[in-house]
Structure formats: structure tokens, C-alpha cells
Amino acid sequence: MTNNQTRSDQGASGEGVDPLRLDLQLCFALYGASNRVTRLYRPLLAPLGLTYPQYLVMLVLWERAPRSVGDLGQALDLDSGTLTPLLKRMETQGLVGRARDPRDERRVIVSLTEKGAALRGPAGAVPGQLVCRLGGDLGDLAALRTALQALNRRLDAADGALP
Amino acid sequence: MTNNQTRSDQGASGEGVDPLRLDLQLCFALYGASNRVTRLYRPLLAPLGLTYPQYLVMLVLWERAPRSVGDLGQALDLDSGTLTPLLKRMETQGLVGRARDPRDERRVIVSLTEKGAALRGPAGAVPGQLVCRLGGDLGDLAALRTALQALNRRLDAADGALP
């Protein structure tokens, strides 16, 4: 905190917005927010034996399982190079099962074990704890979510464009 | 894209906000946005020989250099375990210099080499390219920046609280 406020820091609205400084501040804010959230979740997830990305995988699986690796990757916006070792660690912990789809031997189907499904209960308390720690207004967070989802749509559109 | 819209997705405002689903959606949105931004920068920074975190380090150094490792870590919200190998790679590339502070031998001072300082010119075009790719309204981005900065202040406050 308390840095990159050199020069005058033109306001959030109006027409005199400098794209370069805005980009710089947005990069820092987004990058920092993501790291901070991961850090804040860490102590809450450690008792469950989960890292933050593993927690996100479980959230997706709790919504619907079993699913293929590719399906998971699409939901989480991660590729197989990231998911494969992550899922193997979760398999070692007995949270998920991995097996080839007999109907298409190229696919690997990820399923919830009983232990993995049972973890949903204790994990249900985590978001509450976090929101409690954060305090403040929930409306702010809802607005932020909406803004980030809009950004993500723009980022997806920008990704497949010129390359 | 086009996922996590299960069930009805209660709106951005109003009072019937479910903290659990909000948390879930916010996590996905923030995590995904951070990854997407890194991906989008990658091809723009590759010609400069920089990764995204290295680019952030250079942004900080272009604002003010030389600085100590701890100073950099505070500005970027990263610890030495992350910065040390990152800075060593940048030193190998000839972008920065690392030297002990003669006035306090515990400190390592990171300075810009001529090559590192010269990179500021070409790098100046990067934010413009990105904003161009993103398109749309700049006001949105300014509002998002402000919202993220507010979130970061809350996250910082929540971090040092109960542990």
C-alpha cells in the first residue's frame, strides 16, 4: 500500500483519463487482489487439506460430478498442464477418483469420492468466515463481482481476436 | 467462458444476496481475471523478454530506482522467496543490478542497468496495445480499479486481524 501515487492521480471519472497510469494501477490492483485473496483463504482451507485452486476444483465438482478433465478446465479456465498434477495430488489425498471413460478412452473422468463429497459440509462454513473477516458492505462485493465478470467477457473477446 | 451460471444468479443489487454464492462467483471472477490478464500480456511482453511479474517489477523500478528488495516487496506485496529468484533472472538478462548496501550489509539494493532503463521506451507502448485490444469504455476500467483498491484495503485489514 501507499505507493504508486506519483504525480497527480487523476480521478476515477471525467475525460482526462491517462490510459497508461490507469493500466498500471489496474494491473497492480488486480494482481494484488488475487494474491491477497489466496493468502486470506490459505489458513481457512488448511484444516480441510485444500489449497485455494484445489478448493475451486471442489466447488466445481460439488456443483456437478463426475466430469471430464477438459470440462473442468473449461469451467475453471485452466489447461491440462495445470489440472493434471493438481488432480493427482487430490487423488492421492482420496478426495477424487480419476478413470478413463470407457466410451471414449481419450477422456479422463474425475469423480468425487465419499471423502471428497463429505468435505462439502465443513467447507460450507468457509465463505461465511471469509465474508465475516472482510466485513463491510455485501453490495460492494456484488458490484465488484459484476464488474469483474464484465471484464472477463472483454478479456475473452480480446484473447481470440488478433493472434 | 460461459460457465458458473447455474441456478438463477440473483442480481447485482437488492437485499436477497446469498453470501455463499456471491463468494463463489467473486472467487471465480477474480481468479479468472488475474489469470486472463497475465495471459493477455504474455504475447505483448515476450518481445521485450519480460514475464508479467517481471514487467510489474520494472514498472516499480521505472518510477523510482534504486530500491532495496524489501522496498520492492512492499510495493508489489510479494515476499523475498518470490522476489529473489525473479530478480536473479532479471540480473542474468542484464536488466537490473543487485549489490549489498555498503551502509547496511543486510540490504540488497536493486538498480536499473542502462539496458533496463532503455526498455522503458518500448514498454510504454504495451498498455496502449492492451487497452486497444480490450476496447470498450475506459470509465468502466477506472471504476473497476477503484473497486479493487477498496477491496485490497479491506483484505489488508482482514489479514492482520485474527491470526
Added chain:
DNA sequence: GCATTTTGTATTGCACACAATATAATAGCT
């Protein structure tokens, strides 16, 4: 029926991110 292309995962290599620990140097206290 066989060769080619496409599709879905896995593997490998490199670069973060951080907790835990180690190391070394300054600062404080008596």
C-alpha cells in the same frame, strides 16, 4: 480398409508464490 487429421490428456520445462527455515548483520541492553 487404411492413411490423415482432429481431439483429449499427459508430460516436460520454466516461472512464479509462499511457508518455513537459515544466515548474517545491525541495534539495544547491561
Added chain:
DNA sequence: AGCTATTATATTGTGTGCAATACAAAATGC
């Protein structure tokens, strides 16, 4: 001075994140 506590960085180990590549199974073309 001598001892202890604090401070600043480095090291180590684990876990992502992604590009590039490899590989195997299915779909397609002839």
C-alpha cells in the same frame, strides 16, 4: 565489551500456471 533481539535477505520445499510437446484414440477422407 558482550549478549540478546531484531531486521533483511537468501534458501528450500511444495504447489500452481502455462507453452510446447508427445501420445493415443476417434473421426474423416480416399
